Amino acid sequence: MARRIILANPRGFCAGVDRAIQTVDTILKTARPHSAAAQAHANTNADADGAPHALPPVYVRRQIVHNRHVVEQLAARGAVFVEELDEIPDEAAAAGVPVVFSAHGVSPDVQREADRRGLTIIDATCPLVGKVHREVLRFVREGYEIVYIGHNGHDEAVGVVGEAPDHVHLIEHAADVDGLDFAPGTKLVLLTQTTLSVDETADVIDALQKRFPWIELPPSSDICYATSNRQEAVKLVAQQADAMVIVGSANSSNSVRLMEVADEALGARGTAHRVDDAAEMDPSWFDGVDTIGVSSGASVPDELVTGVVERLRTLGFDEVDTVETIQENMHFVLPKALRSV
Numbered sequence: 001m002a003r004r005i006i007l008a009n010p011r012g013f014c015a016g017v018d019r020a021i022q023t024v025d026t027i028l029k030t031a032r033p034h035s036a037a038a039q040a041h042a043n044t045n046a047d048a049d050g051a052p053h054a055l056p057p058v059y060v061r062r063q064i065v066h067n068r069h070v071v072e073q074l075a076a077r078g079a080v081f082v083e084e085l086d087e088i089p090d091e092a093a094a095a096g097v098p099v100v101f102s103a104h105g106v107s108p109d110v111q112r113e114a115d116r117r118g119l120t121i122i123d124a125t126c127p128l129v130g131k132v133h134r135e136v137l138r139f140v141r142e143g144y145e146i147v148y149i150g151h152n153g154h155d156e157a158v159g160v161v162g163e164a165p166d167h168v169h170l171i172e173h174a175a176d177v178d179g180l181d182f183a184p185g186t187k188l189v190l191l192t193q194t195t196l197s198v199d200e201t202a203d204v205i206d207a208l209q210k211r212f213p214w215i216e217l218p219p220s221s222d223i224c225y226a227t228s229n230r231q232e233a234v235k236l237v238a239q240q241a242d243a244m245v246i247v248g249s250a251n252s253s254n255s256v257r258l259m260e261v262a263d264e265a266l267g268a269r270g271t272a273h274r275v276d277d278a279a280e281m282d283p284s285w286f287d288g289v290d291t292i293g294v295s296s297g298a299s300v301p302d303e304l305v306t307g308v309v310e311r312l313r314t315l316g317f318d319e320v321d322t323v324e325t326i327q328e329n330m331h332f333v334l335p336k337a338l339r340s341v
């Protein structure tokens with residue numbers, strides 16, 4: 001019997017990731033005049049040995065999107081990735097070298113630090129993450145306490161909680177609900193990270209509603225369209241597969257959730273594996289597997305999925321089918337500062 005691959009669709013890049021990568025790409029492509037000016041400035045700030053400081057065309061705070069390959073490719077073209085703004089030298093700030101905030105957003109502390117340093121900020125925060133930031137500010141203004149379901153330490157959660165640390169209460173799992181304590185009558189609303197598992201979040205919401213029956217839900221789910229669409233497609237594919245491969249980095253929240261959803265949908269029939277690329281696949285995973293499902297997280301370029309398919313072909317998976325659950329046509333315009341470039 002022919003071994004078969006089923007590709008899930010939608011998969012890969014979402015509109016927010018696409019916009020964030022295009023942001024850095026556009027700066028890199030148009031950097032020449034700016035770099036010349038920056039370099040002239042740098043040349044007047046030479047090292048003690050007389051060597052001029054080389055200023056990059058752009059800095060990016062944190063990974064622009066959580067994918068190792070994307071970051072490596074942009075770094076190879078000259079983008080410099082930093083963890084914190086204090087890694088950016090003063091002469092770069094003075095020369096106006098742009099600093100891009102990643103798709104995951106930042107807390108107001110980071111924005112204030114950027115303002116204090118006089119940095120030229122281009123904000124590539126996904127508009128759907130920005131929406132959650134605005135919801136926090138609105139609900140706090142209206143006197144609410146906010147229960148936020150998210151992953152402790154994830155860039156997106158850090159940014160959202162940072163909007164109002166005294167009023168945003170982060171929980172990760174249903175069991176964490178026991179640790180919350182609000183007096184009856186406290187105005188309470190629920191917000192979530194954009195990249196959670198839809199099913200797992202439903203369990204947490206259930207636990208919250210049992211403990212705090214008056215908690216309000218946001219007008220529309222914060223889990224974004226791309227996250228839900230990819231999870232729906234993966235579930236459908238997993239029902240027809242004996243194993244799944246999810247392409248995505250270990251620090252990509254939506255890729256890891258996708259693997260968990262796939263694993264759950266496969267049940268006892270098989271296992272879901274997450275890989276950064278084809279090289280991480282172990283052929284022994286596919287012993288006894290006739291049909292393998294393949295998908296990828298929202299930060300993953302499709303060429304990495306192509307690589308996985310090619311590798312699977314060498315292992316005898318000759319047929320390739322696609323299961324499509326919905327056609328996406330979401331698109332976000334570039335940050336304002338780049339629209340006329």
Ligand code: SF4
Pocket residue numbers: 014015016017103126127128129194195224225226227254298
């Ligand atoms: S996964 Fe959703 S929230 Fe995150 S960048 Fe993509 S569209 Fe935006």
